[in-house]
Amino acid sequence: MPFLLDYLNxxxxxxxxxxILVALGTHRYMEEEEILERFGVxxxxxxxxxxxRWRNEDNLVDLGVTEDGIPIEVNKLAVEADYLIGVGSIVPHVQAGWGGGCKILQPGICSDKTIKETHxxxxxxxxxxxxxxxxxxxxxxKIEDIALEAGLDxxxxVVFDGEGKVVDVVCGHPVKAHLRGVERASEIFVRDIPEPADIVVAExxxxxxxxxxxxxxxAHAQRGVRRGGKSILVADFGEGISPVHTEVAECARRPSGGIWRMWEDGELEDGVGVAALILHAEIMKHSDVICVxxxxxxxxxxxxxxESADSLQEALNLARGDVSGEPSIGIIEKGGDVLPRVEK
Structure with a gap:
């Protein structure tokens, strides 16, 4: 960011x-200490x-609707800017395909009404x-339509390698430059595997x-584990399931069909949370999960x-016990970014 500021100077x-407008989507607001750590002194x-601050309607501007009726509500600071630059990184994303590009605006700085539609x-x-x-x-x-309509200029x-070092930078048109960056990011984050494993350990x-x-x-790990296999999720999760989307915790054991019915009947109010619940249901339908x-x-x-395990070894023992014979095991480091792909 200092390099960009120096160039602008x-x-x-x-x-x-x-x-700088921190593009949180519907994640919780960052604390001052977190902002300082992320952006530097x-x-x-x-x-x-x-x-x-997506919860405050006074911070949002209504820009109308898309051709198919999606409301376009965007942060006022961005709408009033003379020139709007999206800064981010490019990694695989479970719903948008890839992070980066226009995703910095939608869902990054839109209202929950707009965000829920693409989710x-x-x-x-x-x-x-x-x-x-x-x-x-x-x-x-749809994300790109909304972002361009809202004025992303x-x-x-950036594209990072596995060690967090910048290996490429793309600049320019929000769609064209992003596609160029995806080509480079694919070389780093999409990893070919010979076949789905019986057990996958995902960090x-x-x-x-x-x-x-x-x-x-x-979700990424499901691309590397066979249907009916075992997924071991290793994570900190110091803030639990979600401090914002509380409906996820209450309905996570329901199948996707039940979630859709609750949404259609008005029993669930959080559309973004519904999309996460459907994703969770699809994961649980594909494999059993042990959480460390x-x-x-x-x-x-x-x-x-x-299922819960106190250590990775305990999780592996549990998973092995449910698989006949000697299981194949896959390991995904930095699973939030790395995407397995079965070789054709």
């Missing part, structure tokens, strides 16, 4: 005319860094678990604050339908 844009001292669109896809890694898909197209997206890191993040790693987390409460693991 060189072309005549002063720090006082720049603000230099950036925080030079410019304003503010959360996208529910993902949940409606026949191959929900297959969206990750697809550069072009119906959800991505330019993106700066949720770097998506392990709560299960709302960690479901990404577990010292910080997630046992009752939370039970609500998710997970």
């Amino acid at each position: 060189r072309i005549g844009v002063e720090d006082e005319d720049v603000s 230099e950036v925080v001292e030079r410019i304003d860094v503010v959360n996208h 529910l669109l993902a949940a409606e896809q026949e191959d929900y678990l297959g969206l990750a890694g697809k550069a072009e898909n119906p959800v991505r197209e 330019f993106i700066v997206n 949720a890191y770097p998506a392990e604050v709560d299960y709302w993040q960690g479901i990404k790693a577990l 987390s010292s910080r997630m409460l046992e009752e939370e693991k039970d609500k998710l339908g997970f």
